[in-house]
Amino acid sequence: MASNQLTGAEILLKALVDQGVDEIFGYPGGAVLPIYDVLFQQNAIRHILVRQEAGAVHAAEGYARSTGKVGVVLVTSGPGATNSVTGLTDALMDSIPVVCITGQVPTHLIGNDAFQECDTTGITRPCTKHNYLVKNVNDLARIVHEAFHVARSGRPGPVVIDLPKDMAIASGTYVPPNRVGHKSYAPKVKGDLDAIKRAVELMAGAKKPIFYCGGGVINSGPAASKLLTQFVRTTGFPCTLTLMGLGAFPASDPQFLGMLGMHGTYEANLAMNQCDVMICIGARFDDRITGKLAAFSPGSKKIHVDIDQSSINKNVRVDVPIVGDVGHVLEDMIKVWKSSQAKPDQNALKAWWKQIDQWRARDCLKYQQKGDIIKPQYAIQRLYEATKHLDDVYITTEVGQHQMWAAQFYGFEKPNHWMTSGGLGTMGYGLPAAMGVQIAHPDALVIDIAGEASILMNIQEMSTIAQYRLPVKAFILNNEYMGMVRQWQELLHGGRYAESYMASLPDFVKLAESFGAVGLRAEKPGEVDDVIAEMLKCDKAVIADIKVDKKENCFPMIPSGSAHNEMLLGPGDEAEKPVNEDGMVLV
């Protein structure tokens, strides 16, 4: 063998190292054995053995979102690949950079229904940003470098490399990452300056403006969040964030109106409804945000900054589209704003803030903690109070009521500290994601705010958490229901709680102990603080089982098919405003 010749497996590992990869999440199997053999004989890359492949992808997502780096997954062919599909789709919907290497049966067996064969590139085509099937070992290094470039640049997303076993064994030539651009793929980074000028002009003339920002700000990097904060403060405009955007603007800032959308605040949604200029930055007007499209912010001029051309004018027609990276566009916007000495009508702005303050006075997130039952909101609020002074706290969630309460009651000051499955809404996301975050930040406090139903979907990862001694904290709001399903059944289906009760739940304390973790439980409001304190003190993994009110619903709520100004603020509203039947067909 010539000296510059390496096996495919060696080429793969070398390419990963050259791409700056330190950790990968994976699970071995027949088709990837040659790769695992090379992994075994090196020390540059640490492999984290998960317990199911979906856990590997979610862990890589948590890793990616908390570091800004690309998360890397290695799984085997067939079931390894199909198990990773949920995670890949999740990463696609939430624009998370992930590279997933899937083993494949040897080239000569492809198409023969071989053992553990599946059409991985076919299955993952619609749930990845791009995918590759390696057919020549000499293409492998280029493909790996290209995959990382595609995953992390533009609107980030998951990329699959399907590697047949014979390609991992065959010898080929390694090429280092080159800086030559891709021949067709070239995302636009700088925004059009004329459009930016028009946007600034609109903003300068605004009387009732609002910033509506999302995960694109976070994806653009921490500098973009700083620029956004600076720009919002310079303008004096109110700012609301999507579920994906939390942390892009400090929650404690008086200009922050809270999250918007289906379970967003009254003030944020009404401000969106009534504004005259909307500045949408790195968000995509999805149905959880807009509610009824025909009644969405009817009187406003809309500016939309997004790196993805296809996000523009998809759901809502905008007046000033700007295609580009949020960070670059914000930089230019601030420059133009300053040089044009824009000075919006201060009296109008004052009146607008007065109106907003009136909405705020409704105190839409209020709840009453009385009696012997723990309110879920109270539990999260106490958790927030106990941890907000800490420097590095990462929160992940599963999906459902607890997720919305976490978004409403936990304040995020910095980007990359909040990891939740927004687009796909994947139950079972939070625990493996927390695991990935903890791998990336071994000394940080990582908490999965969970529901008892969701966490069971990937509970096997407690075993991974035990193996790597990760001090992940699972804070379960246990209401013995799929709470959000139950809430919708109450609102839309006459209280017929079909299959949403979680019978035969495990004893989470004993479950924790069986995995070598610490189990804690709170059943009364008075016990919540103690359990939180004990959980934070503990240097091992913890499952805190917080038994909360089984009947509590998540408010405010814009029922599907309704407009921003048709919010339900609390249980009393349900009777007054029966949910319109058009909404029943929506999800």
Place this chain on the structure above:
Amino acid sequence: MNVTTTATTNRHTIAVLVDNEPGVLARVIGLFSGRGYNIESLTVAEVKAVENLSRITIVTSGTPMVIEQIKAQLSRLVPVHKVSDLTLEGPAVERELALVKVAGKGDKRVESLRIADIFRARVLDSTNESFVFEIVGDTGKLDAFIRLMQPLGLVDVSRTGVVAIARGAEAL
């Protein structure tokens, strides 16, 4: 208005230049089926062997907002080099080819040949009781020809789908 439901639906011919690699057509078709867009016609063939490029011509229909989406979605596929809306971007010529098999005897057989002559269709194959005609033209012309052949013993049709190119000196 934010909603598109009131806007009218138009037919657009879109040319897409792509890397000629496995799976590229599946990506394009999957995008259309996955997002619920129409495909009225689709043709694909390699056009630049040296650069390994293929050209896909898609005829689709939708509201202006949907057409804009289709173009944006196509553009963000990694192997796509260029997307051009020939319907919007100035005059273009479109052609389609059809092979039309007509079986019959006597007057009907004579009549089919006479109509083929009017349409400048060529006879590619002939037996005592059948013709295979080759006809080239725009979609409307082919539709008309096939309609006229219906009562004359039409038994089989094979169409290429539309190919199109912009008028004038500019390349895609």
